[in-house]
Amino acid sequence: MxxxxxxxxxxxxxxRACSLSRSTLLRLEEKGLLTPAYTAPDSGRxxxxxxxxxxxxxxxxxxxxxxx
Numbered sequence: 001m002x003x004x005x006x007x008x009x010x011x012x013x014x015x016r017a018c019s020l021s022r023s024t025l026l027r028l029e030e031k032g033l034l035t036p037a038y039t040a041p042d043s044g045r046x047x048x049x050x051x052x053x054x055x056x057x058x059x060x061x062x063x064x065x066x067x068x
């Protein structure tokens with residue numbers, strides 16, 4: 001587990017920060033566009049950092065422009 005878990009968001013928190021659904025983030029992962037900053041080995045829970053959130057927002061902007 002990363003030393004500073006306070007800087008990580010659970011999947012629902014990251015989705016809410018980007019105004020998206022949890023399933024949208026999972027689809028981005030399936031497509032290889034997003035990788036969680038950390039995945040807990042025991043539970044499989046995904047955690048995202050600020051870089052992930054910025055990437056999600058960038059992907060959504062590109063999709064809105066028809067580039068993705």
